[in-house]
Amino acid sequence: xxxxxxxxxxxxxxxxxxxxxxxxxxxxxxxxxxxxxxxxxxxxxxxxxxxxxxxxxxxxxxxxxxxxxxxxxxxxxxxxxxxxxxxxxxxxxxxxxxxxxxxxxxxxxxxxxxxxxxxxxxxxxxxxxxxxxxxxxxxxxxxxxxxxxxxxxxxxxxxxxxxxxxxxxxxxxxxxxxxxxxxxxxxxxxxxxxxxxxxxxxxxxxxxxxxxxxxxxxxxxxxxxxxxxxxxxxxxxxxxxxxxxxxxxxxxxxxxxxxxxxxxxxxxxxxxxxxxxxxxxxxxxxxxxxxxxxxxxxxxxxxxxxxxxxxxxxxxxxxxxxxxxxxxxxxxxxxxxxxxxxxxxxxxxxxxxxxxxxxxxxxxxxxxxxxxxxxxxxxxxxxxxxxxxxxxxxxxxxxxxxxxxxxxxxxxxxxxxxxxxxxxxxxxxxxxxxxxxxxxxxxxxxxxxxxxxxxxxxxxxxxxxxxxxxxxxxxxxxxxxxxxxxxxxxxxxxxxxxxxxxxxxxxxxxxxxxxxxxxxxxxxxxxxxxxxxxxxxxxxxxxxxxxxxxxxxxxxxxxxxxxxxxxxxxxxxxxxxxxxxxxxxxxxxxxxxxxxxxxxxxxxxxxxxxxxxxxxxxxxxxxxxxxxxxxxxxxxxxxxxxxxxxxxxxxxxxxxxxxxxxxxxxxxxxxxxxxxxxxxxxxxxxx
Ligand code: ADP
Ligand code: MG
Numbered sequence: 097x098x099x100x101x102x103x104x105x106x107x108x109x110x111x112x113x114x115x116x117x118x119x120x121x122x123x124x125x126x127x128x129x130x131x132x133x134x135x136x137x138x139x140x141x142x143x144x145x146x147x148x149x150x151x152x153x154x155x156x157x158x159x160x161x162x163x164x165x166x167x168x169x170x171x172x173x174x175x176x177x178x179x180x181x182x183x184x185x186x187x188x189x190x191x192x193x194x195x196x197x198x199x200x201x202x203x204x205x206x207x208x209x210x211x212x213x214x215x216x217x218x219x220x221x222x223x224x225x226x227x228x229x230x231x232x233x234x235x236x237x238x239x240x241x242x243x244x245x246x247x248x249x250x251x252x253x254x255x256x257x258x259x260x261x262x263x264x265x266x267x268x269x270x271x272x273x274x275x276x277x278x279x280x281x282x283x284x285x286x287x288x289x290x291x292x293x294x295x296x297x298x299x300x301x302x303x304x305x306x307x308x309x310x311x312x313x314x315x316x317x318x319x320x321x322x323x324x325x326x327x328x329x330x331x332x333x334x335x336x337x338x339x340x341x342x343x344x345x346x347x348x349x350x351x352x353x354x355x356x357x358x359x360x361x362x363x364x365x366x367x368x369x370x371x372x373x374x375x376x377x378x379x380x381x382x383x384x385x386x387x388x389x390x391x392x393x394x395x396x397x398x399x400x401x402x403x404x405x406x407x408x409x410x411x412x413x414x415x416x417x418x419x420x421x422x423x424x425x426x427x428x429x430x431x432x433x434x435x436x437x438x439x440x441x442x443x444x445x446x447x448x449x450x451x452x453x454x455x456x457x458x459x460x461x462x463x464x465x466x467x468x469x470x471x472x473x474x475x476x477x478x479x480x481x482x483x484x485x486x487x488x489x490x491x492x493x494x495x496x497x498x499x500x501x502x503x504x505x506x507x508x509x510x511x512x513x514x515x516x517x518x519x520x521x522x523x524x525x526x527x528x529x530x531x532x533x534x535x536x537x538x539x540x541x542x543x544x545x546x547x548x549x550x551x552x553x554x555x556x557x558x559x560x561x562x563x564x565x566x567x568x569x570x571x572x573x574x575x576x577x578x579x580x581x582x583x584x585x586x587x588x589x590x591x592x593x594x595x596x597x598x599x600x601x602x603x604x605x606x607x608x609x610x611x612x613x614x615x616x617x618x619x620x621x622x623x624x625x626x627x628x629x630x631x632x633x634x635x636x637x638x639x640x641x642x643x644x645x646x647x648x649x650x651x652x653x654x655x656x657x658x659x660x661x662x663x664x665x666x667x668x669x670x671x672x673x674x675x676x677x678x679x680x681x682x683x684x685x686x687x688x689x690x691x692x693x694x695x696x697x698x699x700x701x702x703x704x705x706x707x708x709x710x711x712x713x714x715x716x717x718x719x720x721x722x723x724x725x726x727x728x729x730x731x732x733x734x735x736x737x738x739x740x741x742x743x744x745x746x747x748x749x750x751x752x753x754x755x756x757x758x759x760x761x762x763x764x765x766x767x768x769x770x771x772x773x774x775x776x777x778x779x780x781x782x783x
Contacts (some may be wrong), residue, residue, distance in 0.1 A: 098265045101128035108259055117483035118250040130263035132294055133256070134311075134731050135243035138304065141212055142239060156215050159232050160184045161208045166200045182211065189215070189222040196226070208232040260296050268292045274770045275314060276763060279748050287309040294319075295732075304514035312501065316745035317728070322775045327376065335374030335501040336477045339765065341400035346393050349425050358386050362393045364527050368503065369397055369478075375503035381529025382703040383668025384536065387507045388418065388643075390529070391480045392425050394505050397430040399458035401601035403477035407461045408495055410483050412437050412614045413621055413642060418482065419461045421643075426459060434464035436471070438612030465694055466652060467494045480505045502573045509665065509703070520593055539671035541679040541698045543655070543691070552680060553599055556649060560603055560630045564648035564675070568595075568633045569666055571657040591653070603630040610637050636662070645672040653765035655681035656690045660710040670703075 097107070104126060105111050105119050119125070124133055141157050144408035150156045160182035171177050178193040178200045203209065212225030230237055232758070242580060245256040273288040280287065286292045291307040298304035333639075343362050347354055354362065361379055366699035375394075381387045391407060398405035407422070409415040415474075419435040426433055434457045436448050450456035455474030460466065476499030481492050496502055506524060546551060556566050570588045588609050606629040608620045617637070624632045625644050632638075632647075650670045663681070670677040681694050696709045733741065752764075759768040 099127055099262070101126065101267055103127040105129075108262065110255060114250055115255075115438065118248045119249040121609050122251075124245055124510065126179060127263050128267060130260045131267060131292060132225075132731055133245060133260060135245050137244050138298065139212065139242040139244060140301075141237045142300070143241055144210070144238070144711055146186040147184050147189060150215050150222075152215050152217050153220075154215070155213060157210055157212050157238060158184065158189065159208055159210050160189065162203055162205055164189060165204055165205065168197055168200050177724045180207070183530070187222065189224050189450065190218075190224070191227060192225050193225060199229075200359070202229075203308045210235055210238045212237065214336040221359075241301065241304060243296060243298075264293055264296050264632050271692070271766075275317070276752065276767065279752065282751075283313065283748060285313060288314075295568045296648075298451075308732060311731075312738050313741050313745050313748075315730050316391060316738070316742050317749055318771060318774055320746050320749040321753070322757075322771050324749060325759070325771065326775070328757065330376065330501065331373045333374075333501045334372040335503055336399040336403055336475075336593075337372055338369040338398050338403060338477060338503065340399035340402070343393065349429055350389065350395070352533065354389065355386060355529075355531045356531045356532055357381075358389055359477045361390050361527040361529055364525075365390060365394050365505065366397065367742050368525075372502050375478075375505065376524050377504070378506045378508060378526045379529060380526060381532050382532070383509045383665060384672050385509075385529040385532055387482075387509070387529060388421055391418075391482065391505060391507060392422055394420065394478055394480065394503070395459045396429065396431060398478040398503075401477070403475045404455065404457070404473050404499075405459050405480065406466055406473070406476060406498070407459070407480040407482060408466050408491075409463060410459065411637060412439060412463055413608075413637060414482065415461050415463050416618055417643060419627075422459060423462060433459045433461065436460055436465055437614065438463060438465045440660070464491065466498075467491065468702075473498055475499070476502050478503045478505065480507065483509060492700055509668070535674040536671060537674075537676050538701045539650075539667055539677045541667065541681065541701075543681045543683065543698055546684050547683070549682075552651065552682070555678075555680075556631065556651070557600070557603070559649045559678075560766070562648075563642065565624065565627065565629065565633045565646050566651065567638065567666075568653065569629060569638065570633065570635060570652045570653045586734055588633055595631065595633065600631060604628060605631045605633065608637055609635040621705075634741060636666070642669055643672060643690035644669070648673070648675055648677045650679045651675075652679070652683065653682050655671055655694055656683040656685040656687075658695060660693060660706050661703075663694075664703055664706045667697070672699050684685055 097103070099107070105124060106116050108127070111119070122133060124130060134317075139155060144157050144159055145151070147158050147160065150158055161184075163181045164184050166178050166180035168176060168178050175195055176197045177195075178191075178197060180203065181188050181202075182191060183189070195762050203517060204295075206229075209229050210229040210232050211224060211229050213224040216223045216225075228237065232238075243260070244255055245253055246262065247253060247256065270287070270289055272292065275285065275288070279285070286306050288310075291310045294303045294307035295311060298307065321526075342604060343366055345357070346362070367374065368377055379390050381385055393744045395405040395407060407418060408549060409418055415435065419433065423433045434451060436445065436452075439450070448457065448460070449471055449475050452460060453472050477496045479492075479502045479601050481495065481501065481504070492504065492506065495502055504524075559566055568591075570591060588607060590606060592607040606620050608617050612620070612636075620629070620632070621642070623629050624647075627646055647670050650667055651659065652663060652666055658666070667679040670679060679697075681697065682693060683690070685691065693709075696706060700706060752759075756764055759771075
C-alpha cells in the first residue's frame with residue numbers, strides 16, 4: 097500500500113504497539129502528523145573547531161585521532177567505561193564513554209574521526225563525555241543541522257527523525273501550499289514544500305530561519321483568518337434585539353453611582369443588545385473595577401425585553417456570590433433569578449430546569465453545570481461568561497448553543513497585552529473598564545520573610561481590632577502535598593489549626609479549600625462575607641472574583657509559588673472598600689530573580705503592567721494555554737516573541753478578507769479546506 101497522509105503510523109517500519117502509544121502521546125497517529133512534529137532544536141554539526149579554540153561548555157564538532165589506544169574498564173554498578181585521548185594539531189581532549197564498550201573497537205588507530213559533544217574543562221584538561229562520533233573521511237552527520245525532535249518515553253531521536261524524513265519524502269509536494277501567491281510575494285515568504293523540507297532537515301541556519309518564519313506566519317495567519325470567519329458566520333445569523341430597559345432606569349436599582357467607565361461600557365452593551373447582529377463583547381477590567389454591574393445591566397435588560405439570560409462562573413463560590421448580588425439588584429425590579437450548580441439536590445435541579453424550560457426563570461447563574469445535557473431554555477437570548485480565562489472557547493460556544501444565536505458577554509480580569517488579546521479574543525469586540533470605583537485606595541504591598549512572622553501576626557490582629565477581616569492564602573491543601581519538596585510550604589489545614597489554637601485563640605478562624613463539599617465552602621464563605629469570621633485561611637479557590645469589601649488584609653504564604661498575574665488576582669480580593677488595604681507576600685526565597693519578580697507587585701497595582709511583566713518573565717503559556725482550548729495549536733509561533741510576525745499575519749488576513757470575505761474564490765479553496773481542518777471543533781460555525 098502506498099504511503100499517504102492518513103497512513104497509520106503502525107504501517108511504518110519499527111512501529112509496534114509500544115511505539116504507537118509513545119507516538120500518540122506526541123499527537124502523531126498518522127504519517128502526515130510527522131510533518132507538523134517540528135524539531136525542538138537543532139544540533140550544529142556544521143562548524144568544525146580546532147580543539148584549542150573550541151568553546152567550552154557547549155556542544156561542538158571537532159576532528160581528532162587517537163593519541164594512544166582506548167582502554168576499557170569496569171566501574172561500580174556493573175557499568176563499563178571506555179577512556180581515550182584524541183588530538184588534532186592544536187590540542188587534546190580526554191574522552192569518556194559510559195556503557196558503550198564497542199567504541200573501543202570502533203576507534204581505529206591512526207584514523208581521523210569527527211566527535212560531537214559538550215566540551216568541558218576539568219583540572220585544566222579538556223574533556224568530553226559520550227560524544228557522538230563518525231569517521232572523518234565518510235561523515236554523515238557532519239555538515240548538517242541535526243533536528244532534535246520532541247520525544248516521549250520509548251522513543252529515540254534517530255528513529256523519530258527517520259520517520260519524519262519518510263513523511264517529508266512521501267508527502268512534501270507543491271500541493272501542500274495553502275497561502276495565496278500574493279501573500280507569499282507580499283511578505284517575502286518561501287513556499288510550503290520548501291519550508292517543510294527545511295524545517296525537518298535544514299541546509300543552513302539561514303534557511304531554517306526562513307522556514308520557521310514562514311511556518312509561524314502561516315499559523316498566525318490561519319488563526320486570525322479562522323477567528324474572523326467564525327465571527328462573520330455568527331454575525332450573519334440574526335439574534336434577538338433586546339430593546340427594553342434604559343440604562344438610566346438600571347442605575348436606580350444600584351446602591352452606588354456607576355463610574356464613568358461603567359456607564360460607557362453599559363452604553364456600548366446597550367447599543368450591541370438593541371441590534372440584530374448578536375453582541376459578542378469582552379469586558380476587560382482590572383480586579384475590582386465593577387464588571388459584575390455591567391453583566392447585571394445586560395441580564396436586566398434581557399429580562400425586561402422578555403427573554404432569558406444566563407451567567408456562567410468558573411467556581412461554585414463565585415456563582416453563589418453572583419447569585420446573591422444579582423438577586424439583591426434585580427429581584428426588586430421583578431426579575432426572577434435562580435442558581436444552578438452541581439451541588440444542588442436532584443429535586444432542586446429538576447425544579448430549576450423546569451423553570452428554565454418554561455421561561456419562568458429569567459436569569460440563571462451557575463457553574464459549568466449550566467452546560468449539562470437536559471438544561472434547556474425557553475428563550476436564551478444572552479450568555480454571560482465570567483472570568484473567561486478559566487473557560488475555553490468551546491465552553492463559551494457550548495453555552496451559546498443553548499439559545500438561538502444569543503448575545504454573548506465575556507468578563508475577564510486577566511488583563512492581557514493587546515497583541516495577545518487580538519489573538520485570544522480575536523473574535524470579540526473589546527471594552528475596557530479602566531476606572532476603579534471612587535474612594536478606593538491602592539493596596540499597599542510588602543514582601544517579607546519568615547523572620548517577620550510575629551510582626552505579621554501583630555499586624556493581622558490590629559486589622560481585626562479595627563473591625564476588618566483578613567485572608568490568608570496558602571498553596572497546598574494536604575499535609576502530604578505540603579511535605580513534598582519544600583518543608584516550609586504551608587498546609588492549609590495544619591496551618592489554620594495552628595492559628596486557631598495557638599496564635600489567634602481569641603479570634604474566629606475559618607478554612608476553605610477546594611476539597612471541601614460545596615455546602616461547606618458556601619457556609620464558610622457566607623460566614624466570612626457576613627463578618628462572622630475574622631481570618632479566612634484558604635487555597636486559591638478564592639482567587640477569582642470573590643468580593644468581601646470589609647476584608648483589608650491579604651496574606652499570601654509561599655508567595656514565590658504563584659505567578660504574578662495570579663498574585664495580582666489574589667491581591668484584588670482586598671482594597672474593595674474606602675479604607676486602606678494591605679497585601680503581604682511571605683517568602684523565604686532568596687533567588688534574586690524571584691525577589692525581583694515579587695517586587696514588581698510591591699511597585700505597581702496596574703494589572704496591565706503586571707501582565708506584561710508576567711509575559712516577559714514566563715512567556716505566554718499561562719495566558720494562552722487554557723484559553724486556547726478549542727482553537728488550533730501553535731506549533732512554531734511563539735506569541736511572546738513573534739509579535740511583529742503576528743501583526744503582519746493579521747494585516748495579511750485582513751487584506752485577504754477584504755478581497756474575498758468568505759474565501760469563496762477557487763484559488764482560496766485549499767486555504768479554506770485547511771481552516772476547516774484546523775477549526776474542526778468549531779466547524780459547525782463555518783458556513
Ligand atoms: P470585578 O470587576 O473584580 O468583578 P466586582 O464587580 O466584583 O468587580 O465589584 C467589586 C466591588 O465594587 C463590589 O463590591 C461592587 O459592589 C463594588 N462596585 C462596583 N461598582 C461600583 C461603583 N460604581 N461604585 C462603588 N462600588 C462599586
Ligand atoms: Mg468579578
